[in-house]
Amino acid sequence: MIKNICEKINATVIAGADEMEKEISGVYICDLLSWVMSHANKGDAWITVMSHANVVAVASLLDLGCVIVPEDIKMDEDAIKKANEEGIPLLSTSMNSYEIAIALNNMGLGL
């Protein structure tokens, strides 16, 4: 559940707080949007440093589980607004992508 992920990576929920019970089925890390478009799977937690609203569009079109923004990167206001509208959880953490991946792997995700 996204709730458990938040605890593990010490994340702040910046959008989509209603979706915390949703299950996550995998993990995907990439910042090139059309690469993500062709390789990420439904239900994935997507780790990206991109902070604009198109991230939310991609996540929503692919039915991704949530977006995790590493290293305290600030998301754009319109991305947050769109994520709330689309019900896409946005999680922010101070960990870097590698540390997040290790934490999620320890939870048994992405195997």
Add this chain to the structure above:
Amino acid sequence: MSLIQYHFNVEKDDFDRAGEASSNIKKILRQLGIDAAIIRKVAISTYEAEINVVIHSLGGVISLEIDTSSIKITAKDRGPGIANIELAMQAGYSTASDKVREMGFGAGMGLPNMEKCADKFEVESVVGIGTTITMHMYI
């Protein structure tokens, strides 16, 4: 003859609304009860076509047409057109500006993604006139 038709205007450089046409099309297909795997393919290829209209063209229209056997997506723009379609189709080829690359576009994967997701895929382009991408997904 198509039973259902929708058209969505897509503006040049309108990054705030980029993806809206694809998102609306996805919602329509969901309401119609189309198979999830097909919706995914339509969503991916429509998004790639829509973003190309936003970043590479002067603006255009995305259309959805559905008949009893297929979903047809058309992305028609007002130019500048593609001089070498074969080159543009190559994975990794991109003329995207530094500004849009910073946003995560420009991997040169959009057209290959569309071709992969569509059951039938066509690019027509005339320099100075515009580009039309036509994709069919069989249902």
